[in-house]
Amino acid sequence: MSLTRTKRLRQALAGKRAVMAPGVVDAMYARLVAEAGFEAMYMTGAGTSATRLGYPDVGLLTMTEMVDNATRIADASDVPLIADADNGFGGPLNVRRAIQLYERGGVAAIHLEDQVLPKRCGHLSGKQLISAADMVAKVKAAVDARVDPDFVVIARTDALSVDGREAAFDRAEMYREAGADVIFVESPGPDDLPHVAPRFPGVPLLYNMATSGKTPFLKREEIEALGFKLIIYPNWLLLSAMEAARKTLEVLKTEETIASVAPNVMSFKEFFDMARMAEVQELEARYGTPENSRTGY
Template sequence: MADPKLRQMLDAGAFITAPGVFDMISTLVADRMGFSALYVTGYGLAASHMGLPDAGIMTYTDMESRIRQIVQGSSTPVIADADTGYGGLLNVRHTVRGYEAAGVTAIQIEDQEYPKKCGHTPGRSVVPMKDMVSKIRVACDARSSADLLIIARTDSRTTLGLDEALRRGEAYASAGADVVFVEAPESVDEMKLITDRIGVPTLANMVSGGMTPVLPSDELARLGFAIGIHPALGFLAVGQALKDAYGTLAEKGDVSGAKLEDFEAFSKLMGFEDVWEFDRKWAQG
C-alpha cells in the first residue's frame, strides 16, 4: 500500500529529498540514510539490469518486478518512474494498479511519445496535451487509495519551449495530478517561473551534467519546489567508484590502496546477521 507520509509532508509544506536507487544494494544503503523518499530511476534500472540506454526498452514487466523488490526491501516511501504508462489509456490503468499493488507511494508518468528517452538527452517528442490529460485522469481514477500520488511530467520544454511546458503543467494539474514535474528547465529563473505558475506541488530533477542547475535542497525549497529527486546520483557514484577500483587492479595488480566498504559491514547490510543467528539456533551439535 502507498505510504501516507508523503502526502502528509506535501500538505504540510515540508520539502522531500529523494536519492535515485537502481538495484538492491543502492536501495539498502539509501534506506538507512533517513531520506523522506527513494526515487526508482528508469535510467538506472535500464543501465543496471540490461546495460542499455533509457530509451523505452524496459517494459512494464521489467520495471514492475524490480520496483516491487525495491519496495519490499526498504522501509522508505518509494517514488517510481513509469515512463509513458507503457502504452495507451488501458495500459496506464494497468500500470497504476500494478505499481500500487507493488507498494509504490508515488508514480511518475510523462508526456513523451513512445519510445521515450532520458529527459536530459536530445531527440525527445511529446504527445498532444489532450492525450496526456486523459492519461492523468485515467491514472487518478485507477488508484484505489488517495495516498498514491500521481506525478505528471512534461518533456516539452526542450523542443517546444518554456511557455508550452508551463501550459501543459497547468493543464496536468487541472486534470488531477498531485505533483507536476516540468523536465529540464535551463536556468534558476525558469525554475522559479515553474513554481510560480503551477498550482500544485512541483518536482525538480537534479541531474549532474544535465540541463538544469543542480541546487541544494534548501535552495529548491526556497524557490518553491516540494520535491527534489537525484536520480543519477547513485549510479554515477558507483560508476566512478568501480572505475577507480578496477582501474587500480588493472594498472597495479594490487588493491591494497583502494577505498572499499568494510566486508563485515557490507555483509551485515545484506542481512547476514539473520543467517548467522539462524545457524546458531539450528546448528546441529
C-alpha cells in the same frame, strides 16, 4: 498503528521542507538511502535501464521489467519509493495496469511523462510528445486506477525543451486539472525556474536534479525558495559507484593486487550487515537444526 508509506510521503510533501529523494537502482542502494535517514527515494528509469540492460533510457525496458525492479527496491526498505513509470507503457489502459502493478509492489508514487513511444530520457535531445489531450486521458486513468487514495500520481511534461515554456506550463495545468497530485516540468534552466511556482500556486512541484547540468545544482534551501516540494537525484549514487569501480579496476590492472584498495572500501562485515545477515541468522536459528544452522561470517 504505523503510517503507510504513501501516507508518510503525503505528509512529507505537505511539510515545510522540500523532500529529498536520492536515486536508487536496486535493493542495496535502497538500504543505503534508508541507513542515511532520507524520507523518500527515487527509482531512476535511466539508471534501471543502464544497470539491467547496459543501454540508455530510450524505452527499451518493458512495464514488467520496470515494475519488477521497483518491487524489489520497495521490498528492501520502508522508505517511500517514487518510481519512474515512463509514458505509462502505452495508452490509458496500459497506464491503468501499470499503476495497479506499481501500487501492489509497494511503490508510494509514480511519474508519467507525455512522450511518444519509444521515449527518451528527459535530458536527452530528440524527444517527441503525444497530444495534451492524450496525456490528460493517461493522467485520469492513473488517478482512477489507484486503490490507495494516498498513492501519489506525478505528471511530467517534456514540452519545455520541445515547444517552449508557455506550452509546457499549459500542458502542466491541464494535467493538474486532470487529477495529478504533483507537477513535474522537465529540464527547466535557470531562466525558467523563477516562473514555475508562480504559475502553479499551491501545487506541489518536482525538481529534477539530473546530472546533465541543464537544471542547476542548487541547494535544498534554494530549491525550496523557488517553490518546489520534491527533489529527485536520479543517478548520483550510481555514477559515484561507477567512478569508484573504474578506479578500483585501474588499480587492479596496474598493481595486480587489491591490497591498496581494501582499506578504502566497505568491509566484508559491513557489506553483509547491509544485506541483513543478522536477520537471516535469526531466521536460521528459529527454523534450523544444529546440523544445518549456520552462524557467523
